[in-house]
């Protein structure tokens with residue numbers, strides 16, 4: 414059983430969470446998270462996170478609750494916006510979060526690497542009844558990232574262990590700035606075959622871990638209804654004052670749903686590259702020793718042959734894509750209620 418360190422931080426800010434809640438309101442408008450698409454010859458027609466969607470449909474989520482496709486989509490279409498990218502801040506007041514020393518210290522502990530470069534900060538807003546399917550985050554390798562390769566392939570590459578020399582270790586922090594009913598952060602610090610930990614969300618606290626290796630998700634947020642509003646891509650969530658949030662339809666004006674602040678789940682994610690030394694950081698910056706898609710496929714296919722998943726002639730590209738997901742990304746079993 415592999416054990417992955419997870420560092421719990423709290424309190425994150427000595428003077429409380431109010432500044433971050435104000436910042437969230439000030440930002441005001443949150444689009445629905447829809448994945449950027451990289452069309453690839455391999456696995457044409459597969460969704461970006463075909464791996465976690467497939468597993469979610471198969472298992473019905475962490476608690477094995479099977480529902481129709483439409484409801485499952487509504488439960489997982491949440492809202493997300495970036496607050497910072499590299500050292501570029503997209504809203505005033507985010508710098509203390511982006512460059513928080515507790516995050517950098519925790520990141521060093523998670524990857525045992527001294528050089529930490531914050532890469533991105535983004536906010537996630539989820540509404541009652543929503544949940545986040547168990548997954549690992551999309552990793553990066555030199556020359557291979559979500560801009561040039563499908564996300565499921567990057568995830569499978571990391572789980573295969575075949576591309577470690579090219580991997581860019583990333584530490585992920587997730588922080589919460591209000592209490593939330595339900596919506597536990599569920600993760601598997603002992604690996605997919607170990608027991609899950611359901612971490613209760615509490616204001617002004619954070620967890621830092623290796624989200625590319627550790628399976629994690631968000632349990633369902635408390636709701637007084639089994640019905641979900643018809644949430645779909647193109648909608649956005651907007652702060653309308655007086656501690657109220659409204660989901661607006663694609664037409665930009667029709668109100669789809671209205672929530673009180675305390676019904677939502679608000680988290681802010683932080684990601685940073687972790688380097689062993691300056692030379693490793695400089696190699697990454699200079700773009701040397703990059704992986705190419707051809708090299709990636711060659712390695713995976715010869716490994717699939719060695720594992721006797723491929724016998725004889727090469728299957729179609731679509732079959733290879735599904736085989737890669739199935740062989741390398743081994744999800745935790747659902748927790749039975």
Ligand SMILES: [Fe+2]
Nearest residue numbers: 549550624629
């Ligand atoms: Fe994640």
